[in-house]
Amino acid sequence: MTCPSSSRPLYLFTASPTLFSSLSLLPKTIPIMPSKVLICGNVKQNLVWATEDAKEILGAADAEIVPFTSQSREEFLNDLKGKYSDIVAIYRHNDSANSIGVFDPEIINALPSSVKYICHNGAGYDQIDLPSSTARGIEVSHTPGAVDDATATTAMFLILSSLRQYWKAETNARSGKWKQGLSPAHDPEGKTIGIIGMGGIGSVVGKRCLAFGMKVIYHNRNPISPAPDFECEYVADRDELLKRSDIVSLNLPLNDKTKGSFGKAEFEKMKDGSILINTARGGVVDQEALIEALTNGKLYSAGLDVFPNEPEIDQRLVEMNHITLLPHMGTEARGTQRKMECQALKNIASALQGKGLINQVAEQKQKK
Numbered sequence: 001m002t003c004p005s006s007s008r009p010l011y012l013f014t015a016s017p018t019l020f021s022s023l024s025l026l027p028k029t030i031p032i033m034p035s036k037v038l039i040c041g042n043v044k045q046n047l048v049w050a051t052e053d054a055k056e057i058l059g060a061a062d063a064e065i066v067p068f069t070s071q072s073r074e075e076f077l078n079d080l081k082g083k084y085s086d087i088v089a090i091y092r093h094n095d096s097a098n099s100i101g102v103f104d105p106e107i108i109n110a111l112p113s114s115v116k117y118i119c120h121n122g123a124g125y126d127q128i129d130l131p132s133s134t135a136r137g138i139e140v141s142h143t144p145g146a147v148d149d150a151t152a153t154t155a156m157f158l159i160l161s162s163l164r165q166y167w168k169a170e171t172n173a174r175s176g177k178w179k180q181g182l183s184p185a186h187d188p189e190g191k192t193i194g195i196i197g198m199g200g201i202g203s204v205v206g207k208r209c210l211a212f213g214m215k216v217i218y219h220n221r222n223p224i225s226p227a228p229d230f231e232c233e234y235v236a237d238r239d240e241l242l243k244r245s246d247i248v249s250l251n252l253p254l255n256d257k258t259k260g261s262f263g264k265a266e267f268e269k270m271k272d273g274s275i276l277i278n279t280a281r282g283g284v285v286d287q288e289a290l291i292e293a294l295t296n297g298k299l300y301s302a303g304l305d306v307f308p309n310e311p312e313i314d315q316r317l318v319e320m321n322h323i324t325l326l327p328h329m330g331t332e333a334r335g336t337q338r339k340m341e342c343q344a345l346k347n348i349a350s351a352l353q354g355k356g357l358i359n360q361v362a363e364q365k366q367k368k
Contacts, residue, residue, distance in 0.1 A: 034064040035352050038084055040100075041093035041121070043068060049334060050341035057342065061349040063089075068096065076100040077110050089117040089348045093341075094127055108132035117357065119347040121340050122331075123147040123201070124281055126254045130363050139364060141347040141357040143340045144200050150336035152204035154329055155249060155279045158303025159209070161324040162247075162275045163188055165301070168321050186300070189213035194245030196238065196262075197252030197280065198224060205249055206232050217241055242269040247277060254281035255363075264289040273300040279330050282307035291316050294323060305330055 037058055039046040046068050047054055058065060066087055070076035076099075090111075092103065100107070103118065108129050119141045120128060133140050161167050165185040172178060193209050195202045198218035206216040207230050216232040218224075219241045223234040235241040242248060248270060252258055263286030270276075276299055278285060287308055293299045294317075305326040307313050317325060331337060347358050 034062050035088040036066050036086055037063045037089045037091060037348055037352075038066045038068060038087045039091045040068045040096045041091070042095040043071060043099045047091075047341055049338035050345065053338070053342050054345055057345045057349050061352040063348070063352055071099055073100045073107075076107070080110050080112060085112050086114050087112065088114055089119060089351065090115060091119050091121065091344050091348060092128070093121040097127060102127040103129060103133075105129050105132040108136065108138070111136070111138070117141070117348060117351045119344045119351075119357070121344040123151075124253055125361055126281060126283070130361065134364055134367070139351070139357055140361050141344070141351075141359045142361055143343040144359060146339040146343045147331050147336065148200040148204045150333045151201045151279050151330040152208060153333075154305055154326065155201070155205045155251075155277055155303075156208050158277050158279070158305065158324055158326070159193070159247060159249070159275070160188065160212075162277065162301040162303040163191070165322065167324040171321065191215070191246040192217060192244055193247045193249060194219065194235070194241040195249045195251060196241070197250065198228070198232075199251060201279070202249070202251035203228060203230075205251065206230060214247075217244060239269050242266060243271065245274060246271060247275045249277040250280045250284055252280050252284060254283045259283050260286050262286065262289075264292070267293040267298055270298065272298060275299060275301050275303070277303045279305045282310065287314060294320060 039054070041047060050057075054065060066084065070079050109132060115138055117139050118128060118133060121143055123142055123144050123146075125140065125142045128140055130140060163186045165182065169179075169182055172180060172182060188209075190213060192215045193206070195206055195216065195218040198206065198220050202218065203224075206218065206228070209216055210230060216230075217235050218232055219235050219238045223236075235244070250262065260283065262284055267276075267289055270293075276285075276290070276293075282304075285308075290299075290302070291314065294302060300322075302323045303326075304317070304323065306328055307317075310328060313325060313327075317323065331340065343359070350356060350358050
């Protein structure tokens, strides 16, 4: 048979019923396997406050949750070759370090090639080796913003306790000494606080200090733009800030540039009888220089929530009764911890949906 409008022949084929029967057995669509996400937190309780939130947040990204069960680093390294061998993203909390240690080059380089994202629960991410992660094409995020209020609250407690010597007073009250050995302390009103690192946390600290009648000055590499929505002064020279401040609050990340960056030279530039507040990272401060400044009277007091070798605290600091020490309580609040867990999970979901990480760390964003 030929087509009337063409000289080419038209061929007709007939298919056997057996062929159609076979085709009907094939799947209509190719199933897409869910992306596997390892929840690497406390080995006993991977997520603490956002377990139900995780189902909704990761479910929207068609992700499958893989629980973290490794009891040791050796077991974890073996599990990466087995039950974790096809994970795509990792939710990481510092609690995981209790069983497997930090994410150093050994762990990063042992991760399966399928891993594309490490989403850390925390503003500071010094427990993750960024050079190794970046070299392997693994993108890293953290949780700025979620920690601001709680960490700033901790800083305010340390500021007030250091000024008014509340820790020493409470110790007296609990030991039945009443006001024995206590001298009038200092009011916050009229004091100048110098904030080094006016990011999210530093900004909240500044706002709260204004409520106590304090003057706020700050130092960053550059002025904040747009300008903060509260009264404060940018000081371009850090040494000038140190000379003018009654209280210096450290609110900067720990990295190769900031490690040990606040030492003897910085303490010498501070006012006699001033106060240091550190809610950033212990490693930012030269601890020997700090102890010397507290011992020789250069500093009136200090409020410390972080230490270089946590959970260890230098016994010389423990024995000082004119300073306030906390065991890294910055984000130890239920509402804040839920926000942090959810923010880390939302970073994972965003990445898996092809939208990229919401809070990728600055070191990696700058290289893009």
